[in-house]
Amino acid sequence: MKPLTSVIRPYAWGSRSAIAEIQGRTAPADGPEAELWIGAHPADPSRVAGTGLDELLAAEPDRLLGPAVVERFGPRLPYLMKILAADAPLSLQAHPTLEHARARFAAGHGGYVDANHKPELLVALTPFDALCGFADPAVAADRLDGLGIAELAGVTAALRTGPGGPREAVRTLLTWPVEGRAGLVKAAVAAGTAPLVAELARFYPEDTGVLVALLLNHVRLEPGQAIWMPAGNLHAYLRGTGIEIMAASDNVLRGGMTPKRVDVDELLEVLRFEPLDEPLHPAAELAEGVRAWPVPVPDFLLHQVVPGARTVTLDVPGPRIVLAVGGAVRADDGQGVVEIAPGTAAFAGADAGPLRLSGPGAAFVAATGV
Template sequence: MSGVHRLTGVVRPYAWGSRTFLAELQGRPAPADAPEAELWLGAHPGDPSTVAGHDGPAGLADVIAADPAGQLGAASVDEFGPHLPYLMKVLAASAPLSLQAHPDLDYARKAFAAQEADPSLPRNYTDANHKPEMLVALTPFQALCGFRDPAVSASVLESFEVPSLAPVVAALRSGVAGLAEAVRLLLTWPAEDRAALVAAAGAPLARRLAEHYPGDPGVLVALLLNHVTLQPGEAIWMPAGNLHAYLEGAGVEIMAASDNVLRGGLTPKRVDVDELLRVLRFEVLDDPILPATELAPGVSTWRVPIRDFALYRLELSGSRPPTPVPAEGPRIILGVEGDAFVAEGHGTPVEVTAGTAAFAAADAGPISVAGTGTVFVAAPGL
């Protein structure tokens, strides 16, 4: 199966999802019957997309497995193996997600191998890959991303006038070197005292998070992070070891094809504190917002220091000629507004409207997009 084909993703119904955003994006009745959190577009085994073909729909993972070189291109296969190296999502959050971080590639490989060799170890990893990720806001989007200045966090915690927090405040007053100890103290807080501790946190963000996760010490850990609000088109970049959480809003997310997540609170799920501390990068992130780079009129990207993925935004105008897509290899083209048409050479264009997508195999060669509105294009960052 070569060329460009319509791609159908899978909607995941996590409890924190929105009942309206994805339904309205795709022109379905809203509100939906249940929360709709993520639209997955890719070949991840957790929920692979399907590709329309002459013989009917087929799973994208199966299409790739049948012809890795044609679908992915030699460069992608050589570097990442016979698998799509990225996963694209539309994320829609109406409630806070868990605090989380992801391992780097070397650590993920070693930890997954150790886990597979010893069944007695905790099942923290689902694969041997890293999971750096980036999100570009489609609506105003609130997130926690990276540690802020520990002195600022110390002042916030001190303002609660909780004597038992003194060791945490002291650790933060020692600067970046004390971040790990501050996080460890909070996440290992005695279970019987957690509810009182969280209730005493008077910051507006803490009160908001405690409504969803009462008694969760992650509420206090969240106060050590940058709280940012993205405007549509702004992005945040979350490399390995970056502690982060999405709070509210919708955006296009792209990540390496992995499902390795280590949680750090704001969740009813298990938190492996020791493993999380081994993975986290304890450093101050001064500015979590990643600026866009304009490549051509109406074409922009966000530069990240990894090769698993690249993301492009194309702003289309019906008065302009077709816009060439500045990427090769396996590409996913997602519409978020308007009516676009994706074409290879002189092939029949594939229509992409809001909430729908197309897949262009590597052997399709150069592709272009015409029409009106906005599309995002995911590709390897080779």
């Protein structure tokens, strides 16, 4: 086991207390702490004794990643794990398919920084609010009708016309004339029928993306519940702390609720508009204190192990990262033993043995699905 030192990203929407409290540091921190990146992404790799994990893996890919992972993904770690702590809403966003990302990146499209997809899974550590996937169009139309705003009649009519309705509704709202956006949002808040819009408008009073929120599923996760965001899923994290795991990519297409680059046309290209009837992604209970969240991509697989008074053996192949939360975790991969402090992580290479985990904390174990 190799202890990892990981970087915290200070995005403005981040909490000043959540990650500090998980790690047992003084809270609040001096500034926002949004994401703790745990992995080998070249933008902010975790480090082993001062050396980037990405460098170590590139130097010995067959030993540390394993031949199967190298054959499938090349000499790189295909996943990135994070602790994400949001005190304010993130952008309305989606991610491309692998094929779309490869084509756009090869063509030099400015919105693509790599040739990879970015499916994501988030497991809540605290109560966590999110928007995830499209609601039934008729339900969305009723929500907009409830605002009593005549200018939205065309949007609600589109939602009731057929399969193309949600696309047209999103396009209309996100390309609303700039001079009319603040007035539209103000009228929606004044209607008093959509508390979600009123809350989002506190942060984005001139952004009609807050009305797109009414087209989506508003999910409240309890600790231990998860949501899965495949390619084309329109989503936004609103508030809370969770463990996020994803394919190691930075390809994000935003449509609103952000000061960052917005590309509505490209977002519409990648979105999947069919309703998502059940946003929650169930866990598979594998054994006492052991569960996993299977996903239909090979880039990653996330387990949670709660050892309690026992030592639990988790035999998953390939490169693994163990993150401790809620208490320390003792991890033994047959090559070394590490006491992992809360909010920190350790790496086990593909050449190491099964993981033996014990201690008072919970372990989130990232691996590949290969």
